[in-house]
Amino acid sequence: MPLGGEQVPQNLDAVAVRAWCGLALDALGGAREEIDAINVYPVADGDTGTNLYLTVESAAQAVDAVFTGLEPARPALAEAVRAMAHGALIGARGNSGTILSQLLRGMAQVLGADRDTDHADGRTLALALRQAAESAHQAVAHPVEGTVLTVAAVAADAAFGAEGDCGAVARAAYDGACRALEATPGQLAVLGRAGVVDAGGRGLVAVLGALVEALSGEAVLLKATASGGHARVEPAECQDPAADGTAPAFEVIYLLEADDTAVARLRTRLDGLGDSLVVVGGDGLWNVHVHVDDAGAAVEAGVEAGRPHRIRITHFGVGDAHTAGAAHPPRERVQRGIVAVVPGEGLAGLYAEAGATTVPTRPGEPPASGELVEAIRRAHAREVVLLPNDAELRHTAAAAAEQARTEGVRVALIPTRSAVQGIAALAVHEPDRRFDEDVVAMTSAAGATRYAELAVAERQSWTMAGICQAGDVLGLIDGDVALIGDDTTRTARSVLDRMLAAGGEMVTLVLGENVPDSLGDELEKHVREAHLAVDTVVYRGGRQSALLLIGVE
Numbered sequence: 001m002p003l004g005g006e007q008v009p010q011n012l013d014a015v016a017v018r019a020w021c022g023l024a025l026d027a028l029g030g031a032r033e034e035i036d037a038i039n040v041y042p043v044a045d046g047d048t049g050t051n052l053y054l055t056v057e058s059a060a061q062a063v064d065a066v067f068t069g070l071e072p073a074r075p076a077l078a079e080a081v082r083a084m085a086h087g088a089l090i091g092a093r094g095n096s097g098t099i100l101s102q103l104l105r106g107m108a109q110v111l112g113a114d115r116d117t118d119h120a121d122g123r124t125l126a127l128a129l130r131q132a133a134e135s136a137h138q139a140v141a142h143p144v145e146g147t148v149l150t151v152a153a154v155a156a157d158a159a160f161g162a163e164g165d166c167g168a169v170a171r172a173a174y175d176g177a178c179r180a181l182e183a184t185p186g187q188l189a190v191l192g193r194a195g196v197v198d199a200g201g202r203g204l205v206a207v208l209g210a211l212v213e214a215l216s217g218e219a220v221l222l223k224a225t226a227s228g229g230h231a232r233v234e235p236a237e238c239q240d241p242a243a244d245g246t247a248p249a250f251e252v253i254y255l256l257e258a259d260d261t262a263v264a265r266l267r268t269r270l271d272g273l274g275d276s277l278v279v280v281g282g283d284g285l286w287n288v289h290v291h292v293d294d295a296g297a298a299v300e301a302g303v304e305a306g307r308p309h310r311i312r313i314t315h316f317g318v319g320d321a322h323t324a325g326a327a328h329p330p331r332e333r334v335q336r337g338i339v340a341v342v343p344g345e346g347l348a349g350l351y352a353e354a355g356a357t358t359v360p361t362r363p364g365e366p367p368a369s370g371e372l373v374e375a376i377r378r379a380h381a382r383e384v385v386l387l388p389n390d391a392e393l394r395h396t397a398a399a400a401a402e403q404a405r406t407e408g409v410r411v412a413l414i415p416t417r418s419a420v421q422g423i424a425a426l427a428v429h430e431p432d433r434r435f436d437e438d439v440v441a442m443t444s445a446a447g448a449t450r451y452a453e454l455a456v457a458e459r460q461s462w463t464m465a466g467i468c469q470a471g472d473v474l475g476l477i478d479g480d481v482a483l484i485g486d487d488t489t490r491t492a493r494s495v496l497d498r499m500l501a502a503g504g505e506m507v508t509l510v511l512g513e514n515v516p517d518s519l520g521d522e523l524e525k526h527v528r529e530a531h532l533a534v535d536t537v538v539y540r541g542g543r544q545s546a547l548l549l550i551g552v553e
Contacts, residue, residue, distance in 0.1 A: 010167035012111070013119040014080035016214050018067060021060035021084060023210035028053040031206050038196040041147070041188060047378065051094030052203040054374070055101055058091020059084045077119055078112035089281050090255060090310070096200040098253070098289040099148055100207070102139045102280035106132035122169040126159040129173055141267065141277035146187030148200030154180035155208060167215040174208040174220060181205050248274045248291040250352055251314040252298040256286045258306025266305040273297055296349030303345060303542065311345055311360040313352035314378050336431045336438070337379030340387040340422050341367060341397075346542030347419055347510065354426045356387075366393060372400030376409060383410045383435045385442060387425060391417040391479060412439040417479065418451035420508045420551025423539075445553070450502075452477045452495050454488060454548035473547075489519060492548055493526050499552045500531045507536045508551035515548060 028035075028049065035049030062083040066075045075083075085108035088101035110128035111120050120128070133156040136149060143149050158176025159169045184198040185191040191198060209220040258266070263279060263286055270277050274292030281287050288308070292298045295313045302308035315337075338356040342348045348358045357379040359367050376384050384404065388397035394415055401411040412435070416422045425442035433441075457472040463481035468474060475483035475495040482498065485491030496507065507527050511520050520538040527536045541549065 010165035010215050011119040011121055012077065012125055012166045012215065014067075014075045014077050016166075017077070017080040017084060018060075018063050020211050020214035021056065021063050023213050024056050024207045025053065025060050027206040027210045028056055028203060031202070035199050035202050035206075038194075038202065039199045040194040040196055041190045041198070047380075048094060048096045048199040049203065050374075050377065051097040052100060052200075052207075054093045055088050055091055055097035056207070059088040059101075059104060061091075062087025076115060077117060078115045081108040081111045084108065089285065089287050092280070092287045092289075093253070094251070095276055095278055095289055096148060096203060098278045098280055098287055099136050099140065099200065100204070101287060102136045102278075103132040103152055103204070105280065105282070106135035109135070120166065122162070122165045122167075125166045125169045126156075126162065126173075129156040129159045129169075132156065136280075139278055139280045141271050141279075142275070144188065146184040146191060147198050148204050150184065150187065151177050151180040151198065151201035151204050155204070167212070170208065170211045170215050174205070174212050177201070177205045177208050248276075248293045249315060250293065250295040250298075251276075251289070251291055252295050252311070253287070253289045253313075254299065254302055254308040254311040256281075256288050256302050256306050256308045257284055258286060259284065262305040266301055269301045269304075270298060273301070295352040296346070299345045299349050299542070308345060309360075309362060311348050311358075313348050313358045313360075315352055315355050315357060334379075334381045336383040336385070336435065337376075337381030338385050338387065338426065338429065339372065339375045339379050340426075341372070341389045341393060342419055342422070343389075343546065344419075344510075344512075344541035346540040348542075350539055351422070351426065354429075355431075356426065361390075366390070366396065369396045369399040369403065372397060373403045376400065376404040376411065377407075381409070384412070385425075385429070385439060386411055386413045387416045387422040387446075388413070389416045389419045389422045391415075410435065414439065414443050414446055416446045418449075418453070418549065418551070420451050420510065420549050421446040421449045423508055424449040424551060424553055448553055449508075450478060450499055450504075450552045452482075452499060452550040452552075453546050454492055454495070454550075455546060457484075488515075488547070489522055492519070492523055492550070495550060496523065496527060496552075497530065499550065500527070500534065504531070504534055504552040506551075506553040507534060508549075508553070509536065509538045510541045510546070510549035510551075511538065512541050512547045519548070 032049035032053050036047055039048050063080055066079055066083040085105040088104045092098045092101040107128040110131045133152040136152055137143055155173040155177035159173035162169045162172035181197050181201045184201055213219050267279055270290045274290050276291040278289045279286055288302060290298055299311060340351050340356045341359045341361055342351050343361050348360050351358050357375050359371055359375045361367060386397055386401055397413055401413045404411045414425055425446040428441045428445045430438055453476045455474045457468045457470055457474055459470050461468055465481045465484050468484045473485045473488050473491040474481050475491050483491055483494050509520055509523055524536040527534050
């Protein structure tokens with residue numbers, strides 16, 4: 001019963017939306033490990049509960065921000081639900097979180113249609129739940145029965161057939177979702193063999209249960225579900241896997257700023273590259289999720305469609321390959337993983353293809369320690385080598401490493417100060433040798449790599465090399481301005497000559513987004529002619545990368 005025996009209003013308003021987000025977060029927090037443990041379809045990540053929790057956490061934070069910004073006044077229902085949907089969109093994690101964000105967006109399209117109303121009645125909530133189920137179904141490239149989409153559809157049908165206020169409609173939706181969840185093992189063979197219900201559907205039941213509690217004040221008790229034979233694998237909830245094929249090696253997720261026409265082309269392109277494709281959002285901002293073997297191609301497709309950012313690439317790891325033809329034994333953690341902070345989409349793809357779990361950064365937006373901890377969890381390894389690739393991240397990375405150690409992960413932090421030092425460390429990484437030996441070799445390779453960067457001065461400033469003017473080309477060596485020039489090519493040559501004066505066997509060049517390939521060709525020719533027996537390798541850094549990164553080993 002509600003506290004004090006008072007009758008809680010059963011219509012949905014902004015306050016109820018805020019309460020719903022908080023209660024859903026609590027419910028998913030309590031069920032996170034259980035949901036992580038029943039993932040059997042089809043990718044073995046064991047993090048669906050975590051992904052759903054992080055997605056709802058982002059939604060809840062967005063709603064709280066709306067309330068805080070208007071205090072002491074309250075936001076309208078439309079403001080609250082749109083904030084919830086936007087927060088879920090930008091914070092969506094994994095396949096299940098991406099689908100949940102679209103469910104919330106579908107609800108917001110109905111509940112937020114009337115900007116002047118302060119609450120929704122039962123009929124409007126039922127319409128919102130139906131729109132949610134339909135929009136999520138449309139967002140998935142190849143829907144499969146027995147997944148979260150099925151649970152959402154049955155819940156919506158049950159809500160639409162209910163009469164009464166929002167509390168009654170929410171209860172009907174919850175009851176329908178519970179029935180649908182119980183049926184999933186009979187709809188999807190891999191669930192039936194493992195004796196579990198769909199993990200994403202289980203998460204949705206928790207979210208709908210929180211909605212009932214937000215409206216009625218009474219907590220719901222989840223009915224017993226099939227949950228034996230726990231396995232630790234991540235379901236790409238709605239993708240029909242190849243019957244006898246190996247799963248793609250990478251999960252690629254990014255936010256994308258693009259128009260509808262470009263996104264339609266992107267869907268077609270990504271569908272041909274891999275599976276588990278889910279594209280959600282709209283109004284110029286999208287969240288893209290896909291499993292592929294060529295992570296770089298998936299990111300490049302996003303670049304062609306618009307402006308991708310917050311790119312996350314996860315290597316599923318050896319042992320994660322799956323088929324639909326057999327039940328899967330519980331998956332142990334891989335022995336060793338690499339987690340690296342990287343600037344630029346091109347470098348993110350390069351690191352991921354080398355087996356690293358990446359944490360992309362944008363200028364002026366360094367990752368928090370929580371993002372690094374999450375990446376360590378996604379690596380799903382007993383031992384993790386952490387490459388911060390930025391001197392300014394040493395304390396953040398140390399805090400993340402310490403947190404991961406409390407969770408039982410052995411973490412070695414190699415204090416790389418540039419992405420080119422990280423590349424050098426990855427080049428000597430050998431997962432089969434002892435952890436300490438591998439860390440020593442990677443640390444030695446990174447430490448033996450001098451690093452430089454070319455940047456354009458934004459304003460007049462005093463530097464170690466003198467006073468620079470806005471627009472000058474700055475050559476930074478080991479973090480300090482060493483040269484000031486007026487031409488990119490000449491400044492880059494001078495930086496290379498100064499670095500190679502102390503010797504070197506290998507030069508690594510990483511070209512920024514707007515740097516022509518001809519610069520790489522010119523610098524490679526210069527090294528070949530002016531510095532004998534020195535090899536050069538050139539990479540594209542893509543968006544968000546520096547003008548030019550240089551490494552000398």
